[in-house]
Every structure is written in C-alpha cells, then in structure tokens.
Amino acid sequence: MKRAMTKIFADFIARRGLKSTKQRDIILDGFLASDRHLSIEELYLKIRASHPNIGYATVYRTLKLFAEAGIAREMQFGDGQTRYEHAGEGEHHDHLVCTRCGSIEEFENETIEQLQAEVANSRGFLIEKHRLELYGVCGSCRK
Amino acid sequence: MKRAMTKIFADFIARRGLKSTKQRDIILDGFLASDRHLSIEELYLKIRASHPNIGYATVYRTLKLFAEAGIAREMQFGDGQTRYEHAGEGEHHDHLVCTRCGSIEEFENETIEQLQAEVANSRGFLIEKHRLELYGVCGSCRK
DNA sequence: ACTCCAATTGAAAGTGGAAGTCATAATACG
DNA sequence: CGTATTATGACTTCCACTTTCAATTGGAGT
Ligand SMILES: [Mn+2]
Ligand SMILES: [Mn+2]
Ligand SMILES: [Zn+2]
Ligand SMILES: [Zn+2]
Numbered sequence A, B: 001m002k003r004a005m006t007k008i009f010a011d012f013i014a015r016r017g018l019k020s021t022k023q024r025d026i027i028l029d030g031f032l033a034s035d036r037h038l039s040i041e042e043l044y045l046k047i048r049a050s051h052p053n054i055g056y057a058t059v060y061r062t063l064k065l066f067a068e069a070g071i072a073r074e075m076q077f078g079d080g081q082t083r084y085e086h087a088g089e090g091e092h093h094d095h096l097v098c099t100r101c102g103s104i105e106e107f108e109n110e111t112i113e114q115l116q117a118e119v120a121n122s123r124g125f126l127i128e129k130h131r132l133e134l135y136g137v138c139g140s141c142r143k
Numbered sequence C: 001a002c003t004c005c006a007a008t009t010g011a012a013a014g015t016g017g018a019a020g021t022c023a024t025a026a027t028a029c030g
Numbered sequence D: 001c002g003t004a005t006t007a008t009g010a011c012t013t014c015c016a017c018t019t020t021c022a023a024t025t026g027g028a029g030t
Helices: A002-015 A022-033 A040-050 A056-069 A110-121 B002-015 B022-033 B040-050 B056-069 B110-121
Strands: A072-076 A082-086 A094-098 A104-107 A126-137 B072-076 B082-086 B094-098 B104-107 B126-137
Touching: A002 A022, A002 A056, A022 A040, A022 A056, A022 A082, A040 A056, A040 A082, A056 A072, A056 A082, A110 A126, A110 B110, A110 B126, A126 B110, B002 B022, B002 B056, B022 B040, B022 B056, B022 B082, B040 B056, B040 B082, B056 B072, B056 B082, B110 B126
Parallel strands: A094 A126, B094 B126
Antiparallel strands: A072 A082, A094 A104, A126 B126, B072 B082, B094 B104
C-alpha cells in the first residue's frame, strides 16, 4: 500500500513536470505512517518533531498535491479543520464521527449507496460524489 | 408555517427572558420569506436592501437564536459559508447539491435512515445526528 | 561537473468568515 | 416615567487557511 502510494505520487510528480524534493518525501512518509483523518496542523506538528525546518505552508501545499495525485482525500467533519485521509484506488467509505472523543470510524454499505443512486436517478441528478457521516457517541465513549 | 414559526420564536424569546425587537422581527420575516439554505451574508444583503441600518452582527446573532429556538438549522455544504435552512418540528431531510448552479434540492428516504441506524447499532455507536449529501449536476444543469 | 531557469521552500503577510468587544440605544416592567 | 437589563452596530480579533516573495534547489542540457 505504502509502496503503491509512493509510486503513484512519483508518477504524478513526473507527469506534471514537478520536482522531487526531500520535503515532499518526508511529508509523504509522515502522511502514510499516520492514522487517517489528520489535519494539516496535526501532520505539520508530527513532522516538525523530526524535521523542525519544514514549514506549515509546505505541508499545506503538499497535502493539496496528494489530493490532486489521488492518494489523499480532503474531508470536513465540522470541527473547523480540513482533514486528509488516505485515498486508495477507487475505494470508498463513509464515517462515524464521535462527538465525544473525536474518533472517526469507517464503514461501507452497498445498499445505502444503491439507494442514493436511485434517489438521484429519479430526479435526473448526476452524482459526482457524496458525503455520509453519522455523528454521535462511539462504543468506547458509551461505556 | 410562517405563523407557527413566528409563534415558536416569540415563545422562545419569552422563555429565555430576551427582548422582542424590530430588528429580530425584520430578520425573521426575511428568513421566512426566503429560499431555503441561505448564508448569513446572503440574508444580510437581502435585508439591508430595505433596512440599511441593520448590521451584519445582528443578522449573525439572530440566526444563531433561530437555531437555538429550533426554527432554523445550521448547515455546511463545503462552500466555506454557514447556511441556514427552515427547520420544521422534527422534520428531517437530506440534500442534493448541484456543483454547477449551487441549487440545493431536498429528499427523504426512510430506508436509508434505517440502514444508517443498523450500521451504528452493529458497532455500539449512538447516532445523535447525521449528514447525507449528494453532490453533482442537477436536472436543469444537465439539459 | 557546471549552468541556468523553472520549480520549490519557508517566513511572513493577506484573506474571508466567524466570533467577540464595547459604547450607545432600546425594551420591559414596576 | 425611571431604571435595570438586553440588544444593536461598528469595529476588532480570531482562526484556518492561502498567497506572496526573496532565497534556494532540482535537474535537464551542456
Ligand atoms: Mn475515512
Ligand atoms: Mn434543506
Ligand atoms: Zn468516542
Ligand atoms: Zn444545477
């Protein structure tokens, strides 16, 4: 997975005539090694621990590149910060967001996806993407 | 509907020991007379046309009050602006958001709601609220 | 290896929407 | 009325990005 992502990003860099830099390598490593759904700030701080000279703006711009390259996806969970998650090839999932501890679980439900398609169809609406999030209290927080 | 909303807000004002003001009346009228899903700025500009002396902050604060009173609901559709829609008693719906013209349609699907509950249940997750939005091209924009 | 130029970087400044401040004004009620 | 309390509006601050810019770097072509 990590290999694949690294390859995809390298190809993207090449295709776009961009340059390979050590900052981008470091940020990619940090991103791939992390828990999913981290904010720019979170990744920046994590990376800064071992690379104090990498700037916020570079992390910010690099995450945008990851999104363009298709290895990251931008998300908004209503906490005022943009979060990035790993984006595998064509994979899709929705989220359960705990309003207590902030943890984010993922799920997939093909039936829901189909019903969404039906709703859109019946109105002549062409779906490009969708967002389904369940907010509430996670299992751990309920104990 | 409008009558009901007005009543609900008046009761809310009374219950909380707040004051009835002409600004709040004007803003409530403007809100109820509007298309749904408008941003603070949009409502502010709309109102300013006939009431140039009403400030942005008052519209901002009053919409928050509407939300607390239960006659409005705060929404985020990813365009960076908070939008408010009319909130009827206990009613719920999800949205189809056109990425071309920005129009927002509403829909309800009980089966999807049930499946969401099942997903949550199977993980011991307690749903407090959810968000389901389909982004794409609306019927009009496809023609 | 060396040049050269476009791409990149990081610090700093800028942006836009939301949220807070505060002096003045308006409301509720005895 | 008179007064305590709340509301208003102009302005400021906050915050999460987003852009700018001078200095640096990557790497294609000598
Ligand atoms: Mn995820
Ligand atoms: Mn709606
Ligand atoms: Zn939790
Ligand atoms: Zn449209």
